[in-house]
Amino acid sequence: MAWVVLVVSGVLEAVWAAALDASRGFSRLWPSTLFLVALAASMAGLAYAMRSIPIGTGYAIWVGIGAVVTALYGMVVQNEPATAARLLCLALIVAGVVGLKFLH
Known part of the structure; x- marks a missing residue:
């Protein structure tokens, strides 16, 4: 389950990155709101996954997924x-x- 959560969290990293761009410096409400929700969910998922996945492996995979999808x-x-x-x-x-x- 931790691996599924980690992958979803990595995709959510790309969502918040795209929403951050679309927010135009937090001057647009809905992209800014999406950014905050996706950021919180992505971090919560990463924290959950790192309960059973080592930090080096989990963080590198999370960043890699986010970078590639973005x-x-x-x-x-x-x-x-x-x-x-x-x-x-x-x-x-x-x-x-x-x-x-x-x-792993």
């Missing part, structure tokens, strides 16, 4: 460049996250 969001939704080099770097992050999971 970068993909930027490429798909905000038309950021999706170059081969960027995609390769994201694949390396995914490989690291998967490796940490299997080495």
Whole structure:
């Protein structure tokens, strides 16, 4: 269960990052509200998962998931460049996250 919560929390990290961008410096109510809710849920999930997953593994996986999902969001939704080099770097992050999971 902790691993599922950790993955969901990592995705919520991407949600709060996107909402932070959309809030335009907290000047828009609904994106700012989404940011706060997603941030709180993401942190609560990370805290729950770290009850049974070591901090180094849990935090690295949480950040990795958040970084990859946020970068993909930027490429798909905000038309950021999706170059081969960027995609390769994201694949390396995914490989690291998967490796940490299997080495746990």
